[in-house]
Amino acid sequence: MGGLFPYLTRRNIVQLTGAQALIKSLEMEGVEVVFGLPGGAILPVYDPLIDSSVRHVLVRHEQGAGHMAEGYALATGRPGVAMVTSGPGATNIVTPIGNAHMDSTPLVVITGQVSSAAIGTDAFQECDITGITMGITKHNFLVKSAHEIPRAVAAAFHIATTGRPGPVLVDVPKDVTQSMMEWWYPSSIEELDLPGYHPVVELDEDRVAQAVELIRAAERPVLYVGGGTLKSHAAAQLRAFAERTGMPVVTTLMARGAFPDSHPQHLGMPGMHGMYAAVTAIQKCDLLISLGARFDDRVTGKIPAFAPHAKVIHVDIDKAEFNKVRRADVSIRSNVAAVLSAWDEHQARPQDLDVWWKEIDAWRETYPLVYDEPVEGAPLRPQFVIESIARAAAPGTIVASGVGQHQMWASQFWKFEEPGTWVNSGGAGTMGFGVPAAIGAKAGRPESVVWCIDGDGCFQMTAQELVTARAEGIPIKVAILNNAYLGMVRQWQEMFYDERYSEVYLSPDLPDYVKWAEAMGCVGLRATNIEEMHAAIATANSINDVPVVIDFRTDSSEKVFPMVAAGASNDDIMVHPLQREPQ
Amino acid sequence: MNTPEPFLGATSHSPVRHHILSVLVENKAGVLARVAGLFARRGFNIYSLAVAPAETKARFSRITIVVDAESAPLEQIVEQLDKLVNVVAISDIAPKDALERELLLATIKTDVDNRTSLLDVVGNYGAAIVDVDAGSVTLMLAGTPAACDELERELENYTTVELHRTGRVALPRLGKAAAAAVPD
Numbered sequence: 001m002g003g004l005f006p007y008l009t010r011r012n013i014v015q016l017t018g019a020q021a022l023i024k025s026l027e028m029e030g031v032e033v034v035f036g037l038p039g040g041a042i043l044p045v046y047d048p049l050i051d052s053s054v055r056h057v058l059v060r061h062e063q064g065a066g067h068m069a070e071g072y073a074l075a076t077g078r079p080g081v082a083m084v085t086s087g088p089g090a091t092n093i094v095t096p097i098g099n100a101h102m103d104s105t106p107l108v109v110i111t112g113q114v115s116s117a118a119i120g121t122d123a124f125q126e127c128d129i130t131g132i133t134m135g136i137t138k139h140n141f142l143v144k145s146a147h148e149i150p151r152a153v154a155a156a157f158h159i160a161t162t163g164r165p166g167p168v169l170v171d172v173p174k175d176v177t178q179s180m181m182e183w184w185y186p187s188s189i190e191e192l193d194l195p196g197y198h199p200v201v202e203l204d205e206d207r208v209a210q211a212v213e214l215i216r217a218a219e220r221p222v223l224y225v226g227g228g229t230l231k232s233h234a235a236a237q238l239r240a241f242a243e244r245t246g247m248p249v250v251t252t253l254m255a256r257g258a259f260p261d262s263h264p265q266h267l268g269m270p271g272m273h274g275m276y277a278a279v280t281a282i283q284k285c286d287l288l289i290s291l292g293a294r295f296d297d298r299v300t301g302k303i304p305a306f307a308p309h310a311k312v313i314h315v316d317i318d319k320a321e322f323n324k325v326r327r328a329d330v331s332i333r334s335n336v337a338a339v340l341s342a343w344d345e346h347q348a349r350p351q352d353l354d355v356w357w358k359e360i361d362a363w364r365e366t367y368p369l370v371y372d373e374p375v376e377g378a379p380l381r382p383q384f385v386i387e388s389i390a391r392a393a394a395p396g397t398i399v400a401s402g403v404g405q406h407q408m409w410a411s412q413f414w415k416f417e418e419p420g421t422w423v424n425s426g427g428a429g430t431m432g433f434g435v436p437a438a439i440g441a442k443a444g445r446p447e448s449v450v451w452c453i454d455g456d457g458c459f460q461m462t463a464q465e466l467v468t469a470r471a472e473g474i475p476i477k478v479a480i481l482n483n484a485y486l487g488m489v490r491q492w493q494e495m496f497y498d499e500r501y502s503e504v505y506l507s508p509d510l511p512d513y514v515k516w517a518e519a520m521g522c523v524g525l526r527a528t529n530i531e532e533m534h535a536a537i538a539t540a541n542s543i544n545d546v547p548v549v550i551d552f553r554t555d556s557s558e559k560v561f562p563m564v565a566a567g568a569s570n571d572d573i574m575v576h577p578l579q580r581e582p583q
Numbered sequence: 584m585n586t587p588e589p590f591l592g593a594t595s596h597s598p599v600r601h602h603i604l605s606v607l608v609e610n611k612a613g614v615l616a617r618v619a620g621l622f623a624r625r626g627f628n629i630y631s632l633a634v635a636p637a638e639t640k641a642r643f644s645r646i647t648i649v650v651d652a653e654s655a656p657l658e659q660i661v662e663q664l665d666k667l668v669n670v671v672a673i674s675d676i677a678p679k680d681a682l683e684r685e686l687l688l689a690t691i692k693t694d695v696d697n698r699t700s701l702l703d704v705v706g707n708y709g710a711a712i713v714d715v716d717a718g719s720v721t722l723m724l725a726g727t728p729a730a731c732d733e734l735e736r737e738l739e740n741y742t743t744v745e746l747h748r749t750g751r752v753a754l755p756r757l758g759k760a761a762a763a764a765v766p767d
């Protein structure tokens with residue numbers, strides 16, 4: 001430790017280069033790791049990095065840096081930091097920035113820029129990255145002078161982590177990092193000079209009380225828990241409130257882990273591939289209490305048919321979410337924890353819920369999660385693979401995933417018990433998120449086991465980051481559910497396009513995932529049957545020094561159920577074929 | 584949500600349900616692009632836009648936006664705008680409470696036959712002649728958007744070389760809530 005110029009405080013008569021000031025600013029923010037890759041415009045900043053206490057993880061593609069920073073943030077609750085060069089370095093990280101924007105993940109991305117005098121001349125590796133990312137960042141800065149660097153970095157962290165979190169980009173021209181400044185660091189919010197940014201709000205007691213009235217009248221309430229509950233670290237308050245009131249809880253894809261899956265009041269995930277009981281309880285409820293959720297179309301299905309009998313209490317830190325999709329009867333701008341505590345103080349309690357729970361329990365009993373019996377000699381059932389990994393996993397294991405069928409199965413069949421254990425791309429659905437995000441999570445929480453449940457398609461998008469993982473000593477475990485297909489798209493083509501399969505076949509053995517893993521310095525394993533599956537999982541669990549990749553050969557024809565077709569009403573939920581009435 | 588009331592004085596340049604947003608922003612590079620980009624990507628329609636430094640403090644600019652409150656709920660437009668870090672204050676002025684003004688400049692071809700009638704038009708509308716040469720005049724009207732519309736229609740009887748309008752600016756009528764004020 002110690003870091004760069006350890007004797008510096010917040011104001012010293014010391015001349016630093018802008019580059020030194022930038023690294024020192026990251027140290028001032030308590031940054032422990034930066035994911036990045038250097039290049040011309042950011043070169044000056046990579047020099048003082050050598051003497052810094054900040055760890056740098058050298059990625060193999062800048063998209064990897066961005067997703068690693070996201071994985072780090074999701075697993076630790078601290079902002080993720082990435083640093084890349086101008087032009088293609090910057091555009092390569094646009095996807096993770098967009099992803100973080102959709103999922104409200106706190107990220108600070110530093111991009112090099114061509115020298116101020118060259119801006120606007122189509123200079124080598126120039127691109128207008130603040131323009132490109134305007135719509136997918138919470139805010140961005142183009143730093144005009146070395147003196148402004150500390151303010152921009154401090155403001156970036158402040159904006160990224162307060163209110164509704166999100167990605168903030170700081171674009172720093174090369175001449176700015178090369179010129180001199182007298183060291184200072186902002187010591188108050190006022191010094192950040194953000195006259196239009198007011199993330200902190202006072203709880204509106206009247207609205208809290210109005211909500212309490214609705215809660216008291218409710219006979220069929222549902223707590224609709226979204227990612228904002230995790231972002232506001234409200235899991236403990238949620239559990240206390242749920243247990244005191246006896247209400248059923250559903251957790252969205254972004255909120256998995258906010259409430260224990262093992263809890264008897266937990267109905268699981270709502271939405272397109274949600275649990276039957278979770279989806280149906282929302283449809284039949286008379287009060288929907290949204291806690292940091294945003295009525296995403298993957299949850300609501302056809303909006304006019306969503307929760308048609310429900311009054312809505314909408315709690316969110318971002319008031320632009322109110323009435324955007326669904327009109328709220330009471331909206332409360334606040335972080336989730338504060339509202340739950342306030343309701344506890346009011347002793348808010350609904351009506352007797354016995355009848356409601358009887359209905360819910362009947363749905364749970366009739367339509368639990370099911371899949372076809374694993375058969376010896378047949379391709380592996382992907383759901384069974386996930387359950388088997390989960391069963392062999394230590395408590396607190398972190399799970400990252402890609403996007404597709406495997407993601408939905410991971411969310412359904414893994415049992416999440418605590419916050420920060422599910423690292424996932426929700427709003428954007430970014431294939432290739434899994435491997436780098438798992439690496440970022442492991443970098444942030446090295447004591448935890450990190451599994452990536454990946455698809456074969458997703459794996460091929462960002463697998464090269466396993467080189468990073470091996471080189472940097474970040475031993476994650478990757479389970480490829482290799483169904484030889486872009487499975488989720490295949491499922492839609494099977495169900496909605498008359499089984500006309502268009503450009504979804506990938507092949508099970510091109511590439512050879514085991515050889516590829518080995519070439520990247522990882523242990524590569526393959527499992528084609530149940531016995532090999534258990535053996536491979538045990539081997540992976542016994543290896544803790546290098547990354548492990550397992551190629552699980554799974555059944556191509558498996559589909560994710562339950563399912564609500566895109567745009568359909570949640571009343572028209574399709575259950576697993578095993579649960580359908582014989583026609 | 585406040586449902587905007589229908590604007591009685593709808594003009595050819597404003598929809599029936601328009602609202603005026605007076606938006607105080609930090610006077611920084613790219614802020615107009617942020618505001619315009621937000622409207623574009625969220626599908627909010629802008630009918631007119633006027634930007635200038637606000638009062639005496641060079642730190643801030645005021646953007647007066649006439650929005651189509653039918654393209655999206657006004658509440659959404661305001662709340663999304665408010666999330667822009669460089670937006671300092673927004674006031675939404677209902678058309679009935681607004682003093683709206685706009686400036687029109689037009690260069691019209693003239694000859695001996697129509698010069699007198701054009702001067703009558705200028706007089707009737709309280710417009711002013713700001714430039715003249717042998718074959719044309721440039722006139723100016725600062726007035727309500729409706730007056731500008733009417734004058735524009737009147738000028739269709741003449742040959743217009745060029746006609747520009749500024750987009751409107753607005754202040755609330757006295758006694759109504761103040762427009763987004765510059766912070767101290």
Ligand SMILES: Cc1ncc(C[n+]2csc(CCOP(=O)(O)OP(=O)(O)O)c2C)c(N)n1
Nearest residue numbers: 404405406429431455456457458486487488
């Ligand atoms: C970057 C990106 N491109 C395309 C898609 C569309 N898409 C969603 S799921 C999917 C298939 C994913 O295939 P795979 O990783 O093998 O997962 P599986 O569904 O087979 O489990 C595709 C192509 C996407 N979500 N992201």
Ligand SMILES: [Mg+2]
Nearest residue numbers: 455456485487
């Ligand atoms: Mg696949």
